[in-house]
Amino acid sequence: MTLADTAPLDVLKRVFGYDAFRGDQAEIVGHVCSGGDALVLMPTGGGKSLCYQIPALVRPGVGVVVSPLIALMQDQVDALTALGVRAGFLNSTQDPEQRRAVEAAYRSGELDLLYLAPERLRVESTLRLLERGTIALFAIDEAHCVAQWGHDFRPDYLALSQLHERWPDVPRIALTATATRATHTEIAQRLNLSDARHFVASFDRPNIQYRIAPKNEPRRQLLDLLRTEHPGDAGIVYCLSRKSVEQTAEFLVGQGIPALPYHAGLDAAVRRRNQARFLREDGVVMVATIAFGMGIDKPDVRFVAHLDLPKSVEGYYQETGRAGRDGLPSTAWLAYGLADVVQQRKMINESEGDRAHRQRLGQHLDAMLALCETVECRRVQLLNYFGQQGSPCGNCDTCLTPPESWDGTVAAQKVLSTVFRLDRERGQKFGAGQIIDILLGRRTAKVEQFGHDSLSVFGVGTDLGEGEWRGVVRQLMAQGLLGVEGTYQTFVLTEASRPVLRGERQVMMRRDPEKVARGRSRSSSKAPSSKAGPVDMPAGAAPVFERLRAWRGATAKESGMPAYVIFHDATLREIATRMPTTLAELGTISGIGENKLAKYGEGVLSTLAGEEPGAP
Template sequence: MARRPCGWTGHPPRSRTITRLRTASPSSVKSASTPLSPQSVLQEVFGYAAFRGAQSEIVDHATAGGDALVLMPTGGGKSLCYQVPAIVRHRQGRGVAVVVSPLIALMHDQVGALEEAGVHAAFLNSTLTLEETQKIEREMMSGRLVLLYAAPERITTPRFLAQLDSLHERGLLSLFAIDEAHCVSQWGHDFREDYLALNVLHERYEGVPRIALTATADELTRRDIIERLQLQSARIFISSFDRPNIRYAIVEKDNARTQLLRFIGDEHEGEAGVVYCQSRKKVEETADWLVSEGVNALPYHAGLDADVRKKHQDRFLREDGLVMVATIAFGMGIDKPDVRFVAHLDLPKNIESYYQETGRAGRDGLPADAWMTYGLADVVNQRRMIDESPAGEEFKRAQRGKLDALLALAEAHDCRRVRLLAYFGEHSTPCGNCDNCLVPPATWDATESARKALSCIYRFHQNGGQRFGAGHLIDVLRGKATDKVTQYRHQSLSTFGIGADVSEQQWRAVLRQLIALGHVQTEGEYNTLELTPSARQVLRGEVQMLLRQPTDTPKRSRTGRVTKSGTPKAPPVALDNAGTERFTALKAWRAEIAREHNLPAYVVFHDATLAEMARNLPRSLDELGQISGVGAKKLEAYGREILRVLEPMAG
């Protein structure tokens, strides 16, 4: 049976209530409901039988006029949490819902998907002509528009606020949805100053419900969102942060390009993915190199011409099997469901960034990979960026703490997912689907090696007060008589050669850990090493250091990927040969429709919906309407065409 919605009636609560729910799978059976209920809208408009997990409570709460802060992982269905209430409230005569969205591409795709589903929606942004803008404003002011997407900087302009004032006075302002709400917090990973002015919505439009939504916010960021958006009376919904279909793997950097190519070739040949790099130069060089190695790749960063960025993003959304190499300028709000991997060639700033970026993989719920390679230089660079920042000391201290948490995740030899979820305050048990669970790494006691490294740094300082970098330190410890060692007579130091039995790779792991724990800091342009006061504890043997031995990433089953020979990817559900043939035909039909409408193919129908059609082989519009993801408007627009595609293969 379809799951009955959890109702919420009455006025918004005066005190904050936190609801923490795990995401559940929706029922595959559609149920009837009252004409204006959220359940009936979900079924009629979007073609789904039931809400998932916390969605039902959130939707009922917002529909009834309550404020909410929603924390839900990427791919968890955040958009439905405000789209369904907006549709219900519009049908009740409450007018337009305004959605705060930071990205033009996201606005375009969301509006396109809503219009495909029969919901009157629009966006206002810089891509529109004056005539187009005025037409949309007329639709908004008339109350005919159901949802309007706009950037925060537009919403807070005097002209737009005056329009909202008029709507509010006439009772035609339905609700505000503030997407990517972590952008309002200076503690968050993507602070945007334009979001700070959004507190005007609470001060100016009493009685209009506000829903703030984000996929990533630790406790500090949550408190900041509540304070800055004045959501003190809002109900807080926290879904599980777990993305069980994503396999996490972190490897030590050893020729990162070669490692990346091997990872893509072994696991994701011909599949869509995102590769994150820290600098624009590295993005372009990596993309060019991947192309030279036969990988279909494009670069994306803020330094590219706006038209080029748009062209590359559109290609990524519309083409199969394309790899986007990008800085963090790319990705927020990307709805492409079949991204099979996200790779990091450089260490992100914190766990929130890592979680947000890796969360762009596997939005369709199918297996996906989050793969990262990092090394000592990453740790040094991130530390230096924090230390050299013009921000206040309190902010720097918080950022160092966030970086330390990410480094602890990277160096961990226990379950990655347990540590990742614990950062967001969620208890879990070992997942069996990360590199450490699949192939438990060997460990070694590096306590004595750490003492030797610190002692050698101390000897450098004693021997003329000079400082040196990691490479020279390792040469001395391993007893390598390089020109630099000879120049400074470091072969005469008592620490020369005392670590010859430890490999260079292991020494770099030791130094990463010492820097990560704050026992060593880097100084100046050449990242020379300096002891901190806490190094005394290590030297006295009071701190134990247990480090992981490097291991290869365990391989996932290669079932379902595209091969160089062009064999199609397997459907998201098991199909026989005839079913696979029907699935392929439906994908070809969908591609034509998507091109005609200038939309990504998944906006027309997701792969999972096509696969269910191919498996069930509906022979009438009524049967087709029972397929999950087929709403009333899409059934009317495409139903007969789909049946015509399937009819020749119905035998």
Template sequence: MPVSEATPTAPTASTTGGAPLAILQQVFGYPAFRGQQQDIIQHVSAGGDALVLMPTGGGKSLCYQVPAIVRHRREQGVAIVVSPLIALMHDQVGALEEAGVHAAFLNSTLTLDDTQKIEREMMSGRLVLLYAAPERITTPRMLAQLDSLHERGLLSLFAIDEAHCVSQWGHDFREDYLGLNVLHERWPDVPRIALTATADDLTRADIITRLQLQTARVFISSFDRPNIRYSIVEKDEARKQLLRFLRDEHEGDAGIVYCQSRKKVEETAAWLNDEGLTALPYHAGLDADVRKRHQDRFLREDGIVMVATIAFGMGIDKPDVRFVAHLDLPKNIESYYQETGRAGRDGAPADAWMAYGLADVVNQRRMIDESPAEEEFKRGQRSKLDALLALAEAHDCRRVRLLAYFGEESSPCGNCDNCLNPPATWDATEASRKALSCIYRFHQNRGQRFGAGHLIDVLRGKVTDKVTQYGHEQLSTFGIGADLSETQWRGVLRQLIALGHLRTEGEYNTLELTPSAREVLKGEVALLLRVPSEAPKRGRTGRVAKAGGGREKPAPIALDDDGQRRYAALKAWRAEVAREHNLPAYVVFHDATLAEMARDQPGSLDELGGISGVGAKKLEAYGREILRVLGEAG
């Protein structure tokens, strides 16, 4: 049976202990569930297993938090949440405690006394949710504690977040996740929910096998993030392209810039700071305290640009990340989707911008080919890279291609770079034949092999020391491509490598013909390439000038002048509360909740309780202060 059809009937839910919708409204302050949330929550609350695929920002956390509260109120004990990141545990626990839900985490940041205190809370059954890393869950001490809870009927639920980490086919495989099959083997009657934002068919099947979720119900939400605009440009002085993108589109915004190497991360962050932006580096080679300090600043301050390797980002809940930029090509579409998905979690417009070039294609191919992995795995990785390259070279809607990769049909979005500014194309078939012919003549000449730069010089008829050293000005192919620019030739070679008609070899990335190159040389394969162009500049609206030349972020909804004043006052009050509680501001209230308060100007606690995002605990804790701030702001 296909994975997507593994949907057994949900168990019958108990009517005791609080209805999920009532908990959503009373605890979290939201009026209604979104999408498949209600079906998932009812299924898991009633004791069913589930695999949930839901995009970042789609509300995955509620899919296990609400069932945990439901089952705790039925005196079924504590829910164990497997989470790979310390920062994510801290922020989610902080947010739950703010909402009046007793939660805690166990990780290496705690003292022995704190650890023992939390373990006592867990063993008493008073905790609703406990977050822990996979390597801690599978320790003999933790397994014995969970056995004890289970014997007393106080083990309510297992939630496995970032479940793609268990799959060798996933983009972020973590060996520690492999031990989580013990959850089903040891406690088969405890419901499990595995969640991820990114998994193709192969990865889904692997998750089900490794976590023994064969009888679980599978919920697949739409992968579409309509608020994200996807743009991919051909590298042409990539730093300048990035700076133009940041200054034209995202001045003063928080965002992430991904680079492949640690060195490039540090150099790019330093350069952005020299250009007047506030940028911080983040990679696994930095001291742990430095990483934590930089991540805390990104989460708590406005306008920080985090320049990072892929070591940064998983589980980052910051809702107002306005852009994610890539200065290097990711490994596959899953990585690209996961990383770009960190933008616009609040539903407001955001950008996914990437610059890539021939060197990116060469480097990714080489990393796969030189990997010690088995050939079957390498073939899978090449196939995934090919899909990403097809997305990058596409002339049509980016979103249609992206969603198609995950098996979802869609129509042109009207919001990606190709839809907004359809690229011109040119027939590169003849140019491709010229390039392959030139490489063939290199090989004929005593088996010589050269890289892209030298090949382009020969094709364009450029006399260099290297050209004359090897006598390549005498080749029949010398100068036959003088009508094309270097940028056009790099596009041709990039496409030939992407399509598998060329490959690179060795330390110097020399170009080699593959068997399929014969089809191109014979004119049996047509190549249509896009003409490089920058996306049109997008205007910004709703900005309010600040003293000193900075910019204030606009409210998420339209507000008049009085509303903007109330919104600014509420944000200042929220910042004070967040500092007192050592939490990111969005954990106290999201911008959208403050904007709704500023617009509706509630005059009583009852009216304030009707604002989305204001649960009972927050109403009790902050209600009178909020009414005071609104009253003083007029």
């Protein structure tokens, strides 16, 4: 596609089918088109890719995109090809003949965009290849991978500062969806972008409803979420361990939900096949460790669920951000319990690295626990973590069903006194179950075996139930008032415990609502769409939308590409609502550029006319 010197707004309309830029896009695109360097922090779904794709089309030469996502490069190239953009990639999945063809296209100027994995830029032959062509820009995607203590650190990213040294006149744009102020600074320093223009968009994702529920048979809770709120929807379920991934996927399949496992222990071919099914089919649920998800462009992921506590707010935000990339209402749901806190504390204590590293991990966990335990708006808490201001959203669980806070000082003293007496009087340490049994006055075999029914604290906690006591212990750990140690994850007091025991510190706690707030249905959600086109369709448009989805599915299957590469759900919803009858009318729909109109327009109009769905 030859668009050099074309106005960026014209490229946006002709190629991508949008009438206007959003947010900072226009300023970023203009800056890079004029040869300036940029560091862009923008949330997932905010349109980061356009910030380098349009300058790559406008500037002479080839846009070189550095991406860690080898498994997804084919899909990224397919999506651009569907728009009429000449794109290619070079990575280890290709045979020599395929690589030679891409290299020849680059040298002859027949590419608009070339995707490379960062490790390829450490190979001298790749650098010599790039010198034989004209480079429009360097785009460094997923730039948070350069942060040494980040959640997705990639050592090969550290070498990318050489791009500026070797090609000082080629503009660079680094982009990420996840960065605190400290990570932002680290990215700029490590990529030599301190003097670049920095663009920081709002991290708010108003279409995502954040909910955190107390754990109570989490797989059953997940099943209830999927059946009542997301039947037939695509989604991602994150688990901490490979075993849990496989067991959860098996459980969902047994309940009639199409679910697939994904973790680093699976054969590479199985991972590729499962990822391809998730991307290409509608309504598939991927159950995965955090090995899955970075760079997933599937726009219609309607929910992201966590069955275990994430290690950091950055990781949580990055993972939940994979929901609702199309701007339509979506759910971020997390089941959280005492065992999560114990396990995470234990993992930090046993982690490799020096004391400073463990302290950093502890700070990350503390911030995540604060998000879980807050009685304030979760969205405000998230934005504050990233250094931004927000106001109560009215679309998270703490806004929809505000939890109470209560003075838990006496309850805290009872728990801490029990831990203190077990240690001082018996030289013993136990976990939550034994402590709660002692407080409730239960004469279990284990209580009687160790003589704990003779402790002065035996039976002093009958004012609360077992679930309430588990919540107290969980929050004591979250506030750093209880520590954990040893293989058996037993409790110990901390320095912060002593003022509480002496009555010098008040301990406020969160009381979870008896019935956890269920999210609004997608049809009633007031969260605004971030793209043009309606979120809600008229009742009569729903059958038309389903016909269009069937046509899209058949077309995608014949073309061997994901359905969303053809059209996003938001585009189909607008088509179903407006019911265009001519190609000219269809061309005014958001998300339909010239190439897609020419390729798919007649098929869409035939489907609207009631003909059988099929590939064009």
